[in-house]
Amino acid sequence: MSDVAIVGVGCTGFKSVTPDVSYKEMMFEAATRAYQDAGNISPRKDIDAFISVAEDYWEGISIFDEFVPDQLGAVMGHLFTICGDSIIGLSTAYMLIKTGYFDVVALESHGKPSDLLTLYDVVSFAMDPVLNRPLGGHPFYVGGMEMNRFLCETGNTKEQCAMVVAKNKGNALPNPYAAYGADIEVEDVLCSNPYFYPLNRLDISQPADGGIVLVLASSEVAHKLNDNPIWVRGVGWICETPSLETRCWSEAIYARMAAQMAYKKAGINTPSREVDFAEVDDMFSYKELQHMEALRLCGKGQAGKLTEEGVTRIDGDLPINPSGGMLGMGWPLEASGMQRLLEVVLQLRGEAGSRQLPDVEVGVAQSWRGVPTTTGAVAVLSNC
C-alpha cells in the first residue's frame, strides 16, 4: 500500500469576524492557495477526490455537502462531507489514498462562527435534550467540571493552566494566521472574570473565522507535486461514551486511545522521546495539559510542571502549540484540528517563519470535538 503525504497547504488566516467574504469565497481562497502550493495543480483535472469537513448546524444549511463543490473546483467530482473534526477528515483522506483508487485528495475545513448569532445555543444542541438541556446554563460548564476533576486528580494547578494561556497567546503573536495573539501575564489570566469555575474568561478559546485546505497524495505522485512532502505516518480516532453522567472526568481517554492507534501505525513506542513537538487541542487551557498527558508526551500529573519549567515553550525541549494553539489562533469550529495539522506541516517543512523550531522531524497533531464530546483524533506526521 502506498504511503500518504501532505503536498499542499492553503490558509486564509483567522479573524474574529469576516463580514467581507462569504463562506464560499473563504473556502475558494484557501483552496486556491493549497492547489498552488501543491505544484499549481488544477482541481478540475488533477484531484481525484474531495473531502469537506463541516457540520450542518454550524453552517445553518442542511446537507451542506451540496454547497461545497463549486468553491473547491469539485463540480462533477468525487466529493463528500465528513461531519466531524478535521483530523477525522484527514484519516478519511488517508484511507481513500490507501485504497489505491485515489492518488490525490483535497481536504477542506473552515469555520465561520461569526455567521452564527446564537453560537452557544447551537453548542448546547449537543447536550442531551432529555437529561441535560432542561437544566439550562451555558454548555461550557462541562469544561469547568472537567478542569476541576482533572486538576484534583493529577495535581496540576490553575496557575499552570494560566501559564498555558500566556505561552500560547505569546506564540500566536508572530503567527500571521492567528487571531488572538497577545502579550499577557499569568496574573492576567488568573484575574480575568470567572466564567465556569475553575475556568476564567482567558482560559477559554474565542471563536474565529477562517479556512484551510490540504492536498494529500500517494507516494507515487507526492514528489512530483512537492519537493518537500510531509508524510502521514499514522492516524487514529476514538469516540468514548457521550454520557456526562458516566464518563471519565479526569483523563482524556479519547486522546490516549486515538494516539495509541496512531502511534502504533507510525511505529512510535516512546512518544516522549520520539515526538519532537506537538499541536494539541487547547480549547480550554487545561486541555493542553490533559492532552499532553493523554498523548504520553509526559507522565500523569507532569504536564503542568513541564509547562512551569518552560519545557513546552517554543524554545523548550518539547514545544507544545508553537502556532499559539486555539487560545492564540482562535476556535474555528470543525477546522480546529486543521489548524493543528497546518502548523505541524509548516514546522516540518521549515516554513514556520520566526516561530520555526530547529531540527524537527516528527510532529503530532491532536484534536477534540469540543463540548460536550469525548471524541478525538490524532495524526503523526514526519518529514522523512
Place this chain on the structure above:
Amino acid sequence: MSEKIKHFPGEQVKNIDVKEGRIPAVRHRPNAKYLWSAGIAMSRFLEGLKKGKIVGATCKKCGRIMVPPRAFCEQCFKPVDGYVNIKDTGTINTYSVSYVAGDASRIKEPILVAIIDLDGASEGMGILHILGEIDDWKQIKFGMKVKAVWKPSEERTGSIKDIKYFRPLQEV
C-alpha cells in the same frame, strides 16, 4: 390498519396525546439564528436588486455570463472577470404548482414556482422565482417569455423578494 384486523387490543395513541403530555416526551425549541455574510458576489447581486437590476458575473476563459453571480467560475476555477447587468426578462425552463405549504398544510391558492432562464445570461442560467398574473396555471408553457415585476424602489431592501414575481410578457 390492516383491512383484515378490525380491532387491536389496548388504546390507540393519537397525536393529541403526545401534544397534551399523556405520552412521555421532551419539548425543545432550538434557538438557532444566523446572519450570513453575503460576501463579494452576493453583495453585488443584492445591491443590484435594490436598484432594480439583476447582476451577473463574467468569465473570460469559458465566456459565460453567470447568474446568480459568483466570485469565481466553478468550471474554470478562477476568479470571475467582472460583473454585468442581465435583463429582467427570460423564458420558463421548468415550473411546478405547489399546493402544499412548508408545514405540509394544504394551500388554496397554489404557489407557481419556476426556473427562468434570463435573457443575456449564458444558456441554462437564471433565477428561481414565483410566477404571477396568471389566472390558471394551465396557461403556463415551457419557453414562455416572462418579465420581472419589481417592488416600488422605496420598498426594496436588497433581497430576492425585491422582485415580486415574474409575469407573462404577453397577455395570456
